[in-house]
Amino acid sequence: MTKPESSRPPWGWKRGRVLGLLAVLVALLLTFHSAVPELPGHAGSLLETFLPWLGLAVPVLLVLALLRRSYVALTALLLPAVAWGVLFGGLLFSGHDPGDDELTALQHNVSDVNQDPSGTARALLGARPDLIALEELTPSALPAFRAVLEADYPHHATRGTVGLWSKYPLSDVRQVDIRPKAVGEGWDRGLRATAATPRGRAAVYVAHLPSVRLGLSGGFSAGWRNESAVLLGKAIAAEPLDRVILLGDLNSTLDDRGLEPVTSRMDRPDTDFAFSWPAKLPLARIDQILTRSAEVTELRSLPATGSDHLPVAARIRF
Numbered sequence: 001m002t003k004p005e006s007s008r009p010p011w012g013w014k015r016g017r018v019l020g021l022l023a024v025l026v027a028l029l030l031t032f033h034s035a036v037p038e039l040p041g042h043a044g045s046l047l048e049t050f051l052p053w054l055g056l057a058v059p060v061l062l063v064l065a066l067l068r069r070s071y072v073a074l075t076a077l078l079l080p081a082v083a084w085g086v087l088f089g090g091l092l093f094s095g096h097d098p099g100d101d102e103l104t105a106l107q108h109n110v111s112d113v114n115q116d117p118s119g120t121a122r123a124l125l126g127a128r129p130d131l132i133a134l135e136e137l138t139p140s141a142l143p144a145f146r147a148v149l150e151a152d153y154p155h156h157a158t159r160g161t162v163g164l165w166s167k168y169p170l171s172d173v174r175q176v177d178i179r180p181k182a183v184g185e186g187w188d189r190g191l192r193a194t195a196a197t198p199r200g201r202a203a204v205y206v207a208h209l210p211s212v213r214l215g216l217s218g219g220f221s222a223g224w225r226n227e228s229a230v231l232l233g234k235a236i237a238a239e240p241l242d243r244v245i246l247l248g249d250l251n252s253t254l255d256d257r258g259l260e261p262v263t264s265r266m267d268r269p270d271t272d273f274a275f276s277w278p279a280k281l282p283l284a285r286i287d288q289i290l291t292r293s294a295e296v297t298e299l300r301s302l303p304a305t306g307s308d309h310l311p312v313a314a315r316i317r318f
Contacts, residue, residue: 016070027079055084111307117141120305121148133247135208160188207248233261244292269296289314
């Protein structure tokens with residue numbers, strides 16, 4: 001008896017063209033994401049917020065190309081694979097040996113509905129940071145954070161709902177006005193201080209930009225966030241000290257064009273993804289640690305606390 005011929009079609013170049021076009025589209029979105037128009041609903045910013053996750057299209061299309069037995073689709077898949085690798089591949093292999101000349105900074109949105117502020121503060125001590133920046137500090141939670149942190153961090157400052165705790169003396173503390181015009185008085189989410197570190201003086205900014213909203217009617221609503229980013233960028237541009245450390249919940253990723261007024265004036269860390277939000281299933285790092293005239297040599301997210309954000313810690317070398 002002769003064996004029945006396989007019912008599966010042979011590999012070929014004439015099938016899988018739709019899959020190939022999809023692969024090219026993914027590559028174009030990765031490479032030219034800044035060309036995607038904002039349109040009503042800030043579509044461009046939404047794409048850039050979750051840009052690394054666009055790489056998940058590659059294994060999905062790979063499986064489909066193998067099932068379709070298409071040379072065209074497999075060849076086209078090289079484009080998004082290379083594009084993703086150029087943009088984010090280096091983050092998978094970042095490594096660094098910490099040096100004695102570095103300091104550690106920690107950034108955490110502690111949540112205004114945090115049920116255990118004392119426990120959150122104790123958890124942050126485990127990272128042994130030199131600087132701690134906190135957002136969403138409520139009047140009721142502030143005494144708990146002070147009580148836990150004051151022994152190791154004798155220098156601290158708060159303005160509105162943001163605070164900075166430091167092992168080093170702080171001076172020239174002042175509020176940074178990042179309030180959008182449409183927001184009422186009493187909305188204070190920015191401060192600036194000079195930290196006298198063993199490596200020299202540095203201007204430390206703590207900021208909490210307005211939240212964004214994603215809805216069916218309004219799309220990706222980021223107007224207030226973008227307006228606040230412009231104000232923060234102007235404050236940093238006017239900073240007389242060369243060394244600047246920015247710690248804050250910027251409510252988006254560094255790829256988001258809405259943060260360009262800030263990111264264009266700071267150095268982007270070439271380190272781990274360190275996703276920080278949401279805490280239960282981190283999809284993006286919206287809590288940022290940025291520097292000027294300094295280098296972030298290591299960036300990592302820390303275990304969950306009583307917040308909906310994960311803490312983020314960074315090693316900084318002047």
